[in-house]
Amino acid sequence: MAALSNVPVHIVTGFLGSGKTTLIHSLIEQKPVDEKWAILVNEFGQIGIDQAMFDTRHDVVVKGLPGGCLCCQLAFVLQAALVNLLARSQPDRVIIEPSGLGHPAGLVDLLRGDAFQGVVEVRDILATLDPRRLDEPRVVAHETFRDQLEIADAVALTMRDQSTAQQLSAAHAFIAERWPPRKWVHEVQDGNLPLARLLEGGHAQGNSNVPEAHQPLSAPPSLEGGFFDMPPAPGAPQCETGTSLGYASTGLRWHPSDVFDLDRLAAQLGEMPPGVRVKGVFHTDSGWRQLNRAGGTLSVTPATWRQDSRVEVIAPETSVARAPTPDNLKATFARTLTA
Numbered sequence: 001m002a003a004l005s006n007v008p009v010h011i012v013t014g015f016l017g018s019g020k021t022t023l024i025h026s027l028i029e030q031k032p033v034d035e036k037w038a039i040l041v042n043e044f045g046q047i048g049i050d051q052a053m054f055d056t057r058h059d060v061v062v063k064g065l066p067g068g069c070l071c072c073q074l075a076f077v078l079q080a081a082l083v084n085l086l087a088r089s090q091p092d093r094v095i096i097e098p099s100g101l102g103h104p105a106g107l108v109d110l111l112r113g114d115a116f117q118g119v120v121e122v123r124d125i126l127a128t129l130d131p132r133r134l135d136e137p138r139v140v141a142h143e144t145f146r147d148q149l150e151i152a153d154a155v156a157l158t159m160r161d162q163s164t165a166q167q168l169s170a171a172h173a174f175i176a177e178r179w180p181p182r183k184w185v186h187e188v189q190d191g192n193l194p195l196a197r198l199l200e201g202g203h204a205q206g207n208s209n210v211p212e213a214h215q216p217l218s219a220p221p222s223l224e225g226g227f228f229d230m231p232p233a234p235g236a237p238q239c240e241t242g243t244s245l246g247y248a249s250t251g252l253r254w255h256p257s258d259v260f261d262l263d264r265l266a267a268q269l270g271e272m273p274p275g276v277r278v279k280g281v282f283h284t285d286s287g288w289r290q291l292n293r294a295g296g297t298l299s300v301t302p303a304t305w306r307q308d309s310r311v312e313v314i315a316p317e318t319s320v321a322r323a324p325t326p327d328n329l330k331a332t333f334a335r336t337l338t339a
Contacts, residue, residue: 004086006121009094009111010198013104013148014128015139016247016314017277017294019158020097022191023128027095028060030195038091040065040082042099061089078107079115086119094120105151124183124201127152131163131171132295138316142246149178153201157187162297231255231308237333239326248317250326252333254283254309262286264336266300269293272324273315280311285338 014020024039031037039062063085065077085091098104104125111122127148133139140146149155155175157168168187175185186197232238234255242249262284269278269291278293281303288303291311313329324332 004090004119007086007091007094007119008123009096009120010123010201011096011098011104011107011125012128013098013125013152014158015130015133015142015145015148018128018130018133019156019188019191019294020128023156023158023188023193024095024097026192027195027198028057031059033059035059035092036089037061038063038085038089038094040078040085040094040096042078042097061085061091079110082120083115104148108151123198124153125151126154126156126198126201128156128158128188129171129175130159130295131157131167132159134167134170134174149175152182154183154197155185156193156197157185158191159295160187160189162295234258237330239330241326243317246317247314249312249314250324250329251312252310252329256283256306256308258283258309259338260284260309260333260336261338262289262300265291265333266298268332268336269298272313275316276324277314278311280309281305282309282311 012020012024021041028037028039037060039060041062042065063081065081082094085094096107098107108122108125110116111120129149133145157163157171160168163171172185175182183201184197186193232253232255234257236255237258238253240251260282262282265282265284270293272278272293274296276293278291278298281288281290283306288305290299290301290303290305292299292301311333313324315324
């Protein structure tokens with residue numbers, strides 16, 4: 001790390017399903033050819049889906065940290081992972097994507113601490129906002145949703161093509177109520193944010209305290225076991241569950257030789273309750289595919305991931321009675337496997 005000095009670090013925060021990963025993909029596609037980037041992805045769920053959705057490139061290194069929130073449960077892990085990432089990859093720029101239920105204040109404090117003094121430089125914190133979520137009182141009232149926007153230096157309004165003019169106008173008004181004013185608000189078309197928006201920013205302000213729910217743990221979490229091991233046996237999916245910050249998650253993982261019927265898979269995901277968030281990568285009869293369901297809308301795109309099939313299903317705990325249970329999910333996905 002001694003050779004590195006003031007490496008720019010960009011934090012892209014935002015609530016569940018607000019388009020953070022899609023936006024980061026668009027920034028990678030605009031990356032200067034002479035720069036090497038490191039992407040650190042944190043997920044609320046247990047298995048790490050987003051890291052599987054990045055193409056393998058020599059000039060972009062992706063590290064996933066699933067199973068918690070970077071500012072509390074994974075703060076210890078983050079410091080070690082980032083030190084290792086900087087030393088091994090020597091990146092020109094780092095982008096960190098906290099969990100959709102994570103509060104970045106603790107992350108900013110860590111990056112500004114003694115361990116990274118003079119090594120990294122925290123740039124403007126960018127928050128993504130899906131204007132449609134402002135129509136959901138439960139989301140607007142969620143402390144993390146509001147805090148992510150409070151700490152942000154700038155805001156990208158996503159899902160523009162799926163939002164009405166009234167929803168976009170309400171989003172602009174909602175952001176305008178924040179103090180101090182955001183440096184900029186940009187309506188993102190098809191997930192594409194101009195790279196200049198990222199590069200022109202200055203130092204992060206960090207205008208928010210760490211809420212009680214996100215205070216750091218007194219001891220580091222165990223990293224033994226879990227989804228970093230070898231894939232499960234064919235036909236024997238592995239399951240992990242977790243609850244935090246008012247949400248419950250179920251993660252499933254299959255051997256790469258297990259093949260899913262894409263049509264049946266899409267149909268089953270489409271029948272899940274509207275408030276259920278689903279993202280996964282599957283070996284299907286049409287090849288490897290990413291499936292992403294947010295706001296009740298399902299998208300299917302090609303995937304370069306080949307290590308295993310994996311999915312994360314996240315739902316508000318208040319709707320657990322309507323959301324699928326782990327056993328129901330196992331049965332649901334079993335019905336979509338090919339013979």
